[in-house]
Amino acid sequence: MSPDLPPVAPSVTAALVAALPPRLRKRLDAGVTKLLARPVTRDGDTVRIAVDDGTDVVLHAPGGSVTGADAIRCGCLLAPDCLHRAAAASAAPVAEDTPDPNAAGESGSAEDPGPAGEPNPGADGDATKGTAEGEQREPETATSAQHAAAHAVFDAAAAVLEAGTDGAGAVLQAELLHAAHTARLAGLPRASAAAVAVVTAVRAARAADPAYRLGDLAGALTAVLDVAHRLPHATGPELSALRGTVRQPYRPDGSLRLYGLFSEPVLTATGYAGAVTWTADADGRLYTVSDVAPGGPARATGAADRAVRVGDTTLTHRELSRAGLAVSGATVSPTGRLGAGAGVRAVRASGAAWQDEPLDRLWAVPAADQVTRALEGGQDVLFLEVTLTGTVRETAGDCLLADCAGVSLRLAAAHDDPALPCRENLRLLAAAAGSRLRIVARLTPGPHPRALLLAVAHPTDPAARVDLGLDRLQHADLPRETFVPPGGGAAGGDEAPLHLLRRRVHQAVPGGRRVLALAAGTPGDAARLRRLGLATAADLLDDLRTAAADRSRDVFGRLVPADRGRFARSWLAAAVYTEVVEQALCVHAWGGAARAAAAPATA
Structure with a gap:
């Protein structure tokens, strides 16, 4: 995926890939790789890729994104049914289908219209019945078109999971984008957006994007499979939540x-x-x-x-x-x-300092209550008062260590892009060990207290503040009496027994079903989970391995295609269970009541 290219609508990419003959589809991934290495020039709304000395691919993006297949043109002899157009669409970021709520035309005075294709409850006999006065309505259910769209999204996402990021090339991505477009037309914007998020994360993984995180892709796959799996069986308010909205009501x-x-x-x-x-x-x-x-x-x-x-x-x-x-x-x-x-x-x-009213009350809420609120669907921004204690080295870079009312907290940079000062500011703050500061951070759910650092009170001027993604700290901003060289401690390992299941869930994301199938004959992890009292986790792990290794043969002894639906459902059950338990561990780790926040139903 190239950030130099304009975003392309999912329907455009799906249409261009679908139009390719089978022989060109086999060459699509190689074509994408070749195109990403070619020079790109931009002139206003037009982006030009030099395929070779005499051929260019031109993307026309009025408004910043490509919204039609005819907006991608190629000068080769095989155009318009050439490989270059599909490769350019597959190499570009995926455009968001949702309109900008801050656009000039946004009235902001009433609730925005529902999703395109949203069924009229009074017009669909399957959705509501009994409209006569005094007659009880039956719960609203998904329409037949939404059933079909949800199944299409689930099947396409299951194919990506089965192949893993290593095998989920441009063709599988296009199939998931086509399913996303179908879901959007059927009035399922939440499923559509979740599917697009998976494609974006898969492309980042395949391109070795430094911002890619395995946990983010696993979460995106969990979200799209969960929505698509639950939607056909949902009714009433749950169905409305699973459908989602194209734009938020103002x-x-x-x-x-x-x-x-x-x-x-x-x-x-x-x-x-x-x-x-x-x-x-x-x-x-x-x-x-x-x-x-x-x-x-x-x-x-x-x-x-x-x-x-x-x-x-x-x-x-x-x-x-x-x-x-x-x-x-x-x-x-x-x-x-x-x-x-x-x-x-x-x-x-006029504004107010963080330690003055009315902003001071944000820091008065106990950290555990803020974490519980975030896990229950509220804002995930935390307002904490901490004492910096040093640094700890992790795979992705150094983290700040801080004490927050007796809780040992790790603070990581919110962005890793070198154009933003987040990482450099974090390194300088590490030299201010012993400073007590008010901070704003974004919760990172997990079994250990962790957050992304967004803003801090100035180390030497409590009335000032520093936006760590926009402002640059200097050595002169640090208190001299606490200046020490940054430490290099080792990161503590995650020894929570749940990691035995979590690592198998994550292992399937890059490697696909075949990786878990190879490990199907090693039951030691499940036995250990049972000894530690996590029998449900052990059962889910056994079921996941069985589903991964389940390959039957036909009457001639040939392997038949694997049941990717069964594998996807087993993986989803393990992923949702892990997420729910980790939320409970997160609340407990922050010192809150030992109760999990509201979480989606298990698969």
Whole structure:
């Protein structure tokens, strides 16, 4: 996947790959690799790839993304049914199908329309029955088109899981993108978005993208398989949640008095970049203002100095993070994002320091309560007061160690891209061991307390703050009396017995079914899980290995195709179980009540 190319809509990639004859499909992965090595030039909305001295592939991306197959043109003799067009679409980031909620046309005064293709409950006899007065309605169920779309998504995602990232080439990716497009047309935007997220992560893995994380791809596969598996059987509110919405509803919220908290850069694997500024009102409710569009690291750093898109204010994101905002006619999404409709008015107001009211109350909430709230579906941003104690070395780089009310906490950089100062700022903070600071971090769920560091109070000026993804710390900003060379401690191992199941779940993601099939005859892990009291985990591990190794033969002794559906369901059950138990361990590790947060039903 090349960040130099504009994002391409899933339906475009699926159509171009489907149009290839079988002989060219076999060469598609090699074509993508070759195209990624060719020079790319951009001229406004036009991106040109030099295939060779006399042939170019041209991508026309008005508005920043390619939305039609005719927007990708090639000058070779085989065009338009050539390999180059499909390879270019497969090499580009996947465009997000959802419209920008902050677009100029967003009214922000009422709930946004439902997803395209959303069934009318009163028009489908399978969805609702008994409309006469006094007659009880039956629970709404998915339509036949949604059943078919959910099965298509599940089958395509199961094929990717069976092959693993090593075997999930451009053809399997295109099949999953086609299923995502079908789901979107059927009114299933949540399944569509989850499928696109898997393709994006698979491409990052195959391209050895430094930002790729195995856990992220495993989570994306879990999400898409879970939604597609549960949706055909869901009814009522559960069905509505599984369907999702194309765009979040923005509802009127009257007048707001907001205080800036911090800004963070946004840099996604799908080719989008920008900045998000977090604010809070007098009651401690969080609101965000975002400016995210197609782009790379330069846009992520530059967006902080752009004016926020709320009303007529000229405040930049960097300024708003330390000032305030008075908004009238505000519209807000369920996640707290401020709308930018024509009726919204905003003017600059005074801000507040983190240790002053009303922001001080954010740090008064116990860490365990904040973690529980995040795991139950709330904002995953934590407001903590910590004492820096040193560093610990991990595979992905050094982490800060901190003490948070007796809890040993690891703080990692939010972004690894060298264009952003996150990693360098973390290294400098490691030299301030002994400093007690207020921080803002994003929870990383797991059996050990861990978070991504977003912002900190200035080490020598508590009234100031540092946005670690946008501002650059200097040695002069550190307290001299606590300056020590960064430590190099070794990372502690994850000895929780659950890792015996988790590592098999993760092992299947890059290697596919065949990797687990090779390990089917080693029952030692399951026996150890049973000895430690995790009988359910042991049963799930046994079932996963059995499903991976299950290959029957026909009457002539030939191997028949594996039941990828069974393997996907076994893997999903193990993945969901691991996620639920890890959430419970996460709450316990942060010192909260030993109860798991709300989690999806098991597969």
